[in-house]
Amino acid sequence: MYQQISGTDLMVSRIVYGCMTLPVDPRAALNALRAALDCGITMFDHADVYQRGAAEAMFAAIWRDEPGLRQRIVLQSKCGIRQAGDPTAQDPKRYDLSREHILRAVEGSLQRLATDYLDILVLHRPDALVEPDEVAEAFTRLTAAGKVRYFGVSNHNGAQIELLRRAIGAPLIVNQLQFSVLHSHLVNAGIITNQNDPPHAVRGDGTLEYCRAHDITIQAWSPLARGQVSGHLPADADERTRRTAALVAELAAQHRVAPEAIVLAWVLRHPARMQAVIGTTDPARIAACVAALGVTLSREEWYRLFTTGRGVEIR
Numbered sequence: 001m002y003q004q005i006s007g008t009d010l011m012v013s014r015i016v017y018g019c020m021t022l023p024v025d026p027r028a029a030l031n032a033l034r035a036a037l038d039c040g041i042t043m044f045d046h047a048d049v050y051q052r053g054a055a056e057a058m059f060a061a062i063w064r065d066e067p068g069l070r071q072r073i074v075l076q077s078k079c080g081i082r083q084a085g086d087p088t089a090q091d092p093k094r095y096d097l098s099r100e101h102i103l104r105a106v107e108g109s110l111q112r113l114a115t116d117y118l119d120i121l122v123l124h125r126p127d128a129l130v131e132p133d134e135v136a137e138a139f140t141r142l143t144a145a146g147k148v149r150y151f152g153v154s155n156h157n158g159a160q161i162e163l164l165r166r167a168i169g170a171p172l173i174v175n176q177l178q179f180s181v182l183h184s185h186l187v188n189a190g191i192i193t194n195q196n197d198p199p200h201a202v203r204g205d206g207t208l209e210y211c212r213a214h215d216i217t218i219q220a221w222s223p224l225a226r227g228q229v230s231g232h233l234p235a236d237a238d239e240r241t242r243r244t245a246a247l248v249a250e251l252a253a254q255h256r257v258a259p260e261a262i263v264l265a266w267v268l269r270h271p272a273r274m275q276a277v278i279g280t281t282d283p284a285r286i287a288a289c290v291a292a293l294g295v296t297l298s299r300e301e302w303y304r305l306f307t308t309g310r311g312v313e314i315r
């Protein structure tokens, strides 16, 4: 259920509750958060842009309900995405990892979350115009002010992390990446090296191995593939999605768990010991997800799901 994030004193649940789609209705939001806590989830993932700050602000209501909770959970937020129109009408959507933006964004998150510190600050997307020295300076200031304990990245490849690491004194402890049985490029890239006709374009080449080699915990985002293979099959689903949904249902029946548990057990079975950042707001589905921790897929089951989700047999 729990694991230590390498290189830190943070003991966290392997399943993280993602707050991107936290309901704006306070009762529904608190129900979801309480369901997560009741299931033993101790880590919560935010970003300043989730619902334009409303998700962080809504989350703060939990402190009233659960005094002393702040010290018992690990709170993570992200910065670096700026929406179109911020601050003036002609400004495009863009990434911004400038010193000023990082510092300003963290202030905003702390205010909305009604807390003095983030356990982890994550850089949401790689900024094409990043100046690693500026990131380093922002991190140094945030650490000195006691506003952030640890730092991580999201959607970064190994080379981008290396570029930052050269400037930043502090370790980068997590990398949040999309990963699920329907979106398995991280694994696929590692097994098609030097082969012709890869079934998917190679994305994230070496990222998984880089993170493992440097003790960076991978946090899988959209690990449920938004329910597509666990009960929410799109009407226009392609063949591989249909077949994967059927296989998930078959394995769920064999393991006597809900389909969600199989989809997540596939992510958690990988030896990188990833965390899975789930986004369901349904209390029953949250509990079904946590049941994944009781399922250990065999090598054969794991590969069946991998190749079915990939849509092409391996060589």
Ligand SMILES: NC(=O)c1ccc[n+]([C@@H]2O[C@H](COP(=O)([O-])OP(=O)(O)OC[C@H]3O[C@@H](n4cnc5c(N)ncnc54)[C@H](OP(=O)(O)O)[C@@H]3O)[C@@H](O)[C@H]2O)c1
Residues within 6 Å of the ligand: 017, 018, 019, 020, 021, 045, 046, 124, 154, 155, 176, 177, 220, 221, 222, 223, 224, 225, 226, 227, 228, 230, 231, 232, 277, 278, 279, 280, 281, 282, 285
């Ligand atoms: N770093 C990044 O760039 C990035 C990007 C995206 C997300 N994230 C993080 O990852 C978290 C999870 O992302 P996600 O929400 O995309 O992932 P997810 O957990 O794969 O999907 C959750 C969504 O799928 C729906 N769903 C799941 N199973 C379903 C079913 N059987 N039937 C109907 N609906 C079903 C849920 O609806 P219900 O609420 O009704 O269950 C919810 O809307 C986010 O909250 C955020 O923290 C990070």
